[in-house]
Structures are given as C-alpha cells and as structure tokens.
Amino acid sequence: MTDAEFELSRRSFLHRVMAATAGAGIAAVSPWAAVAAQASPAPGDRVRLGVIGTGDRGRALIRNILKTRNCTIAALCDSYAPHLAKGRALVDPKVRSFADHRAMIDAGGLDALVIATPLDRHAQQAFDGFDAGLHVWCEKAMARTIADCGAMVTRSRARRKVLQIGHQRMFHPTYLAARKRVQAGEIGAITQIRASWHRNNSWRRKVPADATDRQINWRLYRDSSAGLMTELATHQLQVGNWFLDEAPARVIGSGSICHWKDGREVYDHVALVYEYSGGRKFIYTSLLNNARYGCEEQIQGSKGTIEAELGRIYQEVPPKVLALQRMQQDVQRGHKRTVPIGGATWFPELPVTTPGESLGWGEYDETMLQFEGFGEAVRSGTPLPGLLAQAYDASVASLLGEQAMDRGEAVTWPTNLVAV
Template identity: 40%
Template structure:
C-alpha cells in the first residue's frame, strides 16, 4: 500500500468524510495536501543520528516531498553512519551552527529526552519547523514551555506519536465512537519485555551518551519511552483528563547501575469513574504489549488488531457443533462438582479491527500494516512546505507526555497526584 492510498483505504477519498472531522490531523494526508506540494521538497536537518534518527532517514529517503540537507550529532560514529546514507548533506557537531543554516527549513529531532525541549524551543525560535520524537519533553514544565513557544512562533510542530497515523488505531476509535463496543468501562495498557534495554558502547566514556535511557538525568524511563504511546488513549479515546493518578515504580531485576525503574504500574482515575492503567516490566515478555479498551458490549485489543464482542456473533453450524464437543456438552456424565469454577475468559477468536471497521464504514480494507511512522513523517514534510500545522496533533502529544510524567511523579513521590490545572491547555 503506497501512501497515496492511505486516506482512500480509510474511506476518506479526496480528503473528505466523517473520519477527517474526527481526526483533523489527517488533513495533511489528503489528496489536496499532496497536490499543494507537488514537485516541492522540504529541506530537512536530522538532529540526532542514532538508531531512531537513522530510521527517520530511511523513511525520508523514500518520501518524495523530503530532502535531507543537513545532519547534526555530537557522537562522530553515528554522524558518519548517517552521512554515508545522505552523502549530499552538510554535517554539523554544533547545534547552534546548524540553526544558522538558512537552507534548513525543518528539523527532525531524535535525541535523548532531556534535550527534547531545549532543542525544539531553540529551533522554533530560530524560525525552523520542528518534528521532535516522543515524549514531548522531560518535565511537565518543559511540555508547557514548548507548547507556549509553538503558539508564540507560529511554526509547525510535530511530536512522534505515530499511532495517531496508524490505521488500526484510527479504525478502533471510529468503532468506539460509533458505539460498537458500548460504554467504555476501563482502559488497560501493558508493555512487557525481557531484555536489559542496554546498548553496547565502544568504551566507558560513551556509556551515558549511548545508554541515556537508563539514567534519570536524561531519561524518564518506561513511562516516557513506552507508556506515553499507551497513555495517549486517555485523551484520544476518553476525551477527558484524569482527576488523579497513582503509581509505583521499582528497580526489581536489572540492578546494573541504572537509576530508572525497570517495573512500573500506574492507574489514572477519570471523573466518570473509568480507570486507565499502564503496567510495564522488562524482565518478562510472556504477555508482550497491548492496549485494551473494555466496553459494555465488546473489547478492543488495539495493538493486536482484534475486536471481541461480549456476545459473539453466531458461528456456522459446524463451528457451533465443534465448540459444543470441545466444551463437553455431549458428555454422558451428569454435571456435578464444585459451586465455583474459574472464569477464564472467552475463547472467541474475535475479528480484525480494520476489517470490522471497514464493514461498518463501507470502505474496502482487508488489513493494515505499519505503525503510522511513514505517514506521519511524510505529513510533516508537507506541513514544512506549506507552513500549515496539522490540527490537534500538538495537543494530543502534549497530554500524552503530561500523563506519562504525572504517573512518574506519583511513583517518585509515593503519593496520589491530582491533575494540575495550570497545565490544562485549550483542547478538550
């Protein structure tokens, strides 16, 4: 599926349709937006050329609207690797010097979390458009600063919350809004891995530069690196803010000198009584990752692209017969036993979110691939060329980061944290 078919696959031919009103940032993916920039290229600088920066480079090299004109990094090996991918790009080791380059229209920032806000704010004030990796910033104060500077400068700002461009998530939110799963009663999010999250370093002096995720002075750990993706669902799906947050975090297993938690658990309480949870450990991968939306009529497993109805739709006669045999309906023995049996959940295989939503919406979709990253970076390029901000994108990203950071605050301070009203921005 090429990107030109992205909105058509979603049933948004020509940039019109109900979904476009629900997801206004997708305007930057419309046919009209593509025609507006036809033949033009956004002149971009990649700031931070490690693994994520090089991932963006690969996507941009396949994006017709992009031209990588500059690279910037303080770590020479990464800069050399990126330069090999972009032989025509000018290389910088000094970010301030890069900002003076008038050939650069936009920045793609993929650096440690603690540098997100300082570099993004400097870039916006220097007249550059900015794409900054998630999470938005290292502190709640910095998130608000970054938001205020964006409003003040009028430049384009994208934050790398790529699920906002992921077909599975777009379809899932459409199903939720249509009432397909009934009233939402809970959101459960988890991300489990089994690795130390550590990267090899050529010599000890580069430890904190390369493994910045493991240290509190540059990272907020699991909450911002993983959790901000899932916690985005609170704003996107519930269209509300929590009134208070609780959580706990510990270093349970990886006692190797890191000072960010390897185990976190949070609960976000909403005014209507709905709770959203996020749990993550990185010493057990049995359950992997998922975002689950529990409704009175059904359940969505967003990462797994599955929809389950509380009352599964009727199966064919042969499937019903097989199911009855499997459940022992035709056993000769008379039922007898304990008065309690474990409720192990349904064995119903469910159905794909994408095809279910396609049937609901009348669009022709048989599946979805990718995570939205390619669509998002291409949309950013079009916004750089036109100077038009993708609506609602900054606000969604702002709250995703703020929720992650407030969860971390609850852990570190061992207390219930109320949502601070001074960080409410005009949106919901």
C-alpha cells in the same frame, strides 16, 4: 522494492487510512490523518528538514522521510561521530552534516528541524529552532519536565511555528478504524483500558571505547529520562487519552528497580492506575524481565473489547448461567430437566477465546504518513488539528506517573497547564 511497487503500496496504505476515517466524520475521528493522507507531491517544493540525532530511532525516521512525497533531508547532525556516519550512509552524499545543531541551524537552507535526541535535549533544541524561524517535529516524549513541555508549546505559538510530536499511532489505519468503531458505539461505554509494554532485556547497550555510559545509555539516568514512563508509556497514554476523550484526573502508582540492579537510576518495573471522569480507569504496567504479554492495549467497553496492537475487536458473549441459578429459573417456569448430582455449580470465568474480527492491518509504516502531514503543516504554516494537544497531555501524564511513583501517593492533574 521498485519505485512502482512502492507507489502501489503507498496508495494502498493511504486508501486504508481514508477508509478508516470515512463515514464517521473525518474531523471527529482524526482530522490530522485526513490531512496527511491527502498530501500532494510538489517537485522542487519539498520541505527541507534538518535531522538532529542519527541513532537507531533517528535513522528509522530518516528512512521514512525519504519515502515521503513532500519532504527532503537537507542536513544531518549528531555529536557522536559513529552515529552521524551511519546516518550519512542513508542519504545523498551532498547532504550536509554537523556535530552541533546550532551550527546546522546557522548554516541555513532549512524549513524545519526533526529532533531525535535524548529527552533532556528536546526543549532547548526546539527553542533554538523556533528562534531561528524553523518549524519543529520532535520525538515523544516532549521534554524531561512538565514545565519544558509547556514552554515548547508557548514558544512555538510565540514564533508562529508548527510543533508536531511523533505519535505515529494517530496515523495508523488499525487505530483509526478502532477509533471510528468506538465512536459508532460498537463496544459500548468504555470504562477501562488495560495497557502494557513488557520486554525481557536489560535495556542497557554496550558502550564503545569512544563513548561514555551516559552518552549511550541515557535512558537509564534520571537527569535525561524518566525511563519506562517517557520512552514507552507515553505511547499508550496517548492512546488511552484519545479513546477516553480526555486527560486523566489523577494517577497512583508504584515503581521499583526490581530485576536489573546494575546501577541504573530509573525503574525497571512500573504499575499505575490513571483515573478519569466517571470512575473510568487506565491501568498500565511495564517491565523489563518478562516479554510474555509484550506491547498491547485492551480497550474495554460494555459491549466489546478492542485490542488495537493485535488489530482485533471482540464482542461480549452472554454470561454463563450457573447450575443452581438455572435450576431456580426452571422451577419458576415449571420446567423439568435432569440435574446431575455431581454437576458443577460454578464455572471459572476464563478469558474469552473467540477469534474476534480484524480491524485491518497496516503493512506500511505510518511514520511516513505523519511526516507527510508535517510537510503539509509546514507548507501552510498551520499545525495539524488536534495533534499537539494529544501529545502534550500524553507527555504530562507520563511525567505525573513518575511523580506518583516517586512520592508514593496520588497525584492530581495540574490546573496550571498551558491550554493547547
């Protein structure tokens, strides 16, 4: 893609973002995305980022940062040399590289850190950044424990620095359009959200001769990850909280190592029910041995359903009248019609197969937009409104789900959380 083609694509993407939020009150729909979409270029005044972690996800972030108009990569860091080399291949040869994040911070020349490391390292690396006067963008989930999630928020405030967590769906035009239409009442009162993230692979990566299994497969060990809950569920829990306009009251669930019995410590199959006020529910499943239903959310209201991952909205259809009920109504009205002796008195209530209506597909990676928003937040020293609260609640909810499965009992929402 040429620079001109890229800029045209970018403008088209930003137009979709603004169209998705316009007309319903931008502040109510997504004030963070509105700020990001209005980011302006500032040659010579780009926010200088130091990226910690250049594995698969870190390199995806690097590619998106390089597309932004207000951020630049000033340094890279990874303790695993092969990953660092792959990261360096994406950036200007003049970009400095380090094996230790503290050395990178001490070298100076940065405005903010981007953290894309194993979950258990997030909190300390964020603390080190804040204490050095740097802003922090961190991958989801926030941290390995609820206490560390709260401590990250507290430390960012104490140092008066921006803390932003990477929930890219909050910048996606399709989700923003969905949120707008929910607020307009198009699908009625939401009483249930069903979400799933199903894959059919072991999640285990081949370990090179120069690495350890814990180094490469950290997602499979309890000390460094909550597995499916923090690596996948946290995405969709954020969507659930966002569309239900609150955090859950409690969660029950069951987890098991059901299929991949290879020494892993985290569940490969989880099923949970999060309960919200008014009896509303978020039902979540994730597994690693069947990909038929993939990654999806079904936001179910009294008038319709939104399937955000598929970019579709469906209106409820009138219920079928059973044959005996129809005959009873005919008698009451004095109407006559032929009644087949062998006719069906019951119809299976199969899924609605109407095509629905498109919510709009984004052809652009919204990860770029969230970094432009982060750049604006760093410039102003003011976090994007509402973003951190969404991320904090999603991380807490994912870790509470882990607790509920481990204990085999319902776990209520903590009362001692940091106010965000």
